[in-house]
Amino acid sequence: MKKIICVLFGGKSSEYDVSLSSAHAVLTNIDNSRYEIVRIGITRDGKWYHFDGNNEDIRTGAWCADTDSLSPVHFSPNDGMLHFLPSAKGNAPIDALRPDAVFPVLHGKFGEDGTMQGLFAVCGIPVVGCGCTSSGVCMDKAFTKSVVGAETDIPQADAVTARIADKNDMDSLRLRCEAKFGYPMFVKPCAAGSSVGVSKVKDASRFADAVEKAFAEDGKILIEKAIVGTEVEVAVFESHGSYFTARPAEIDLGSSEFYDYETKYISDASGYYLPARLTEEEEKTVQAYALEIFKALDCRVFSRVDFFHTADGFVFNEINTIPGFTPISMYPKMMMQDGTSYAQLIDKILDAVL
Numbered sequence: 001m002k003k004i005i006c007v008l009f010g011g012k013s014s015e016y017d018v019s020l021s022s023a024h025a026v027l028t029n030i031d032n033s034r035y036e037i038v039r040i041g042i043t044r045d046g047k048w049y050h051f052d053g054n055n056e057d058i059r060t061g062a063w064c065a066d067t068d069s070l071s072p073v074h075f076s077p078n079d080g081m082l083h084f085l086p087s088a089k090g091n092a093p094i095d096a097l098r099p100d101a102v103f104p105v106l107h108g109k110f111g112e113d114g115t116m117q118g119l120f121a122v123c124g125i126p127v128v129g130c131g132c133t134s135s136g137v138c139m140d141k142a143f144t145k146s147v148v149g150a151e152t153d154i155p156q157a158d159a160v161t162a163r164i165a166d167k168n169d170m171d172s173l174r175l176r177c178e179a180k181f182g183y184p185m186f187v188k189p190c191a192a193g194s195s196v197g198v199s200k201v202k203d204a205s206r207f208a209d210a211v212e213k214a215f216a217e218d219g220k221i222l223i224e225k226a227i228v229g230t231e232v233e234v235a236v237f238e239s240h241g242s243y244f245t246a247r248p249a250e251i252d253l254g255s256s257e258f259y260d261y262e263t264k265y266i267s268d269a270s271g272y273y274l275p276a277r278l279t280e281e282e283e284k285t286v287q288a289y290a291l292e293i294f295k296a297l298d299c300r301v302f303s304r305v306d307f308f309h310t311a312d313g314f315v316f317n318e319i320n321t322i323p324g325f326t327p328i329s330m331y332p333k334m335m336m337q338d339g340t341s342y343a344q345l346i347d348k349i350l351d352a353v354l
């Protein structure tokens, strides 16, 4: 019998659009002869629907306006089932079903941050990717740095963590950062992604604006010394306790000052090198770092571990526990270097939890 996989997309996160793009790629490549796919869309304001329309409408964002194809649903911790409520047309397509696994193709808050993983843990439904605690720690850049700092000797950027109350004394926050590392600095929300709310600050005049922008995304922010180097990413895959690290990728920022939202998803100016332009020894080092970090953070199934490659070696930047799966995303590209197809990659990922 085919395994029932619920693919979740959308979500109450600043990365809603990225999720739609990732989910479209997953849904159009998944092997429907092996899995029974149940598509669950979550609107920007958090309404959950079973979606029975075209995958193309997921990509464009039109899915949630297609009310004929939507039935409200909820997962219940009471019986571990997905329950269907009447659609706009009147009837629920079925009463309930029991999923074999949930694949949350969701990025950022309420998807990648442990909350979704906690919900399914309570429901007793296996979830693709990291568990609740691991996801929560990896979503919060300050917590991630603490664990990686305590468990490994891998270099990281000097940083100051600020909480919302620190906004009341912006000057003392700025002076602390100036004393610790000076300009340029990076200011970023602890729990966000896709570079939303991230700024490079070159002098004191821009500091307060950057801090406000980061706090608009999260109640906790990180202010870091700017690291000079290229950006190198490593795909890590785990299945039933065996680990694999792909050959790293290197981001070519083109003329962009940093890897901001525009550079990631919109402009054509940026590109990548695959594999990264590294010596064999450098490649081994960064792969070993990525695996050490993946294990230190108790990650499962997949994560993309990002580094800066500086003149003095690698500096860990961040980890993404639900890496992008859009057509331009690096995780699938890295994993497909050995000839694995996109459909086979999704197969491997599902097999890791089934």
Ligand SMILES: Nc1ncnc2c1ncn2[C@@H]1O[C@H](COP(=O)(O)OP(=O)(O)O)[C@@H](O)[C@H]1O
Residues within 6 Å of the ligand: 157, 186, 188, 192, 193, 194, 195, 196, 198, 224, 225, 226, 227, 228, 231, 258, 259, 260, 306, 317, 318
């Ligand atoms: N300390 C830093 N030094 C240099 N560049 C940085 C630093 N922190 C972030 N950046 C730049 O900002 C981008 C986004 O920051 P990142 O921490 O990766 O957050 P996100 O989760 O939004 O991707 C990075 O890819 C990099 O280009």
Ligand SMILES: [Mg+2]
Residues within 6 Å of the ligand: 194, 195, 306, 318
């Ligand atoms: Mg990043």
